[in-house]
Amino acid sequence: MERINLPQNNSDSTSVVRKTAGVLRNGGIAVVPTETVYGLAACLNNAEAVKKIIQIKGRDENHPFAAAFPDTESIAGLGILLNRAAMRLCRCCLPGPVSLVLDLDPHPHRFRSLPEIVQKAVSKESAVCCRIPDHPLLLNILRELQEPVVLTSANRSGQGELPDIDQIINSIGSGIDLILDAGRITRPVPSTVVRITGSGYEILRQGVFPAETISRLLSPETAE
Secondary structure: OEEEEOOOOOOOOHHHHHHHHHHHHOOOOEEEOOOOOOEEEEEOOOHHHHHHHHHHHOOOOOOOOEEEOOOHHHHHHOOEOOOHHHHHHHHHHOOOOEEEEEEEOOOOOHHHHOOHHHHHHHEEOOEEEEEOOOOHHHHHHHHHHOOOEEEEEOOOOOOOOOOOHHHHHHHHOOOOOEEEEOOOOOOOOOOEEEEEEOOEEEEEEOOOOOHHHHHHHOOOOOOO
16 A cells, blocks of 8 residues: 655646556545545455445445546446436536435446446436546545546444544555545535435535535526
8 A cells, every 4th residue: 555645736737647546547436635535546446446435334235435537528428318407507516515315327438348236236216326526536536536536434344434534544554555635624524415406406415515506506596
């Protein structure tokens, strides 16, 4: 396990971006900073890497992971539907601490070509939880990688958010290949999760982004 300490002014370091993308591309697991909490990341198209994250987290199929993307085009490219409400939230809230649970296109698409274990790990009831994180380093890693990643909080399933890298190592250190240490997170609150359907929306988890803002953006008076 390698640990890289990130200076505050080094969030867009090219060498760190390339190294992390290389670790993920080769099937490794990385702890990365996000705008909310530290996350565990693995390449979405790598079945063995996703299996490692499942083992590290101790998570079952009833609690799928989020997938992180560099932009909305990458979400659509995987075969995930972006209706009018989803596009509005993408424009107004992303990149940012909002996770959108979106339906998969019922027709054959790229998502169906992923390994079965990966499909089960990130989808439930034909929907995927999608994130575009508002963290410059992580966004640059995603752009360098040119692939979505599985992204989940760096803790054991059912455990509270861990704001400190040493706590993360003590809890789930085994199996991690690379840690990007950006220091202690002062307010470790996860993203707000919103389920978007053809008929409306539902706040599945209140996180750091205000649910009231989501409701206002999707209200008939505000929607375009």
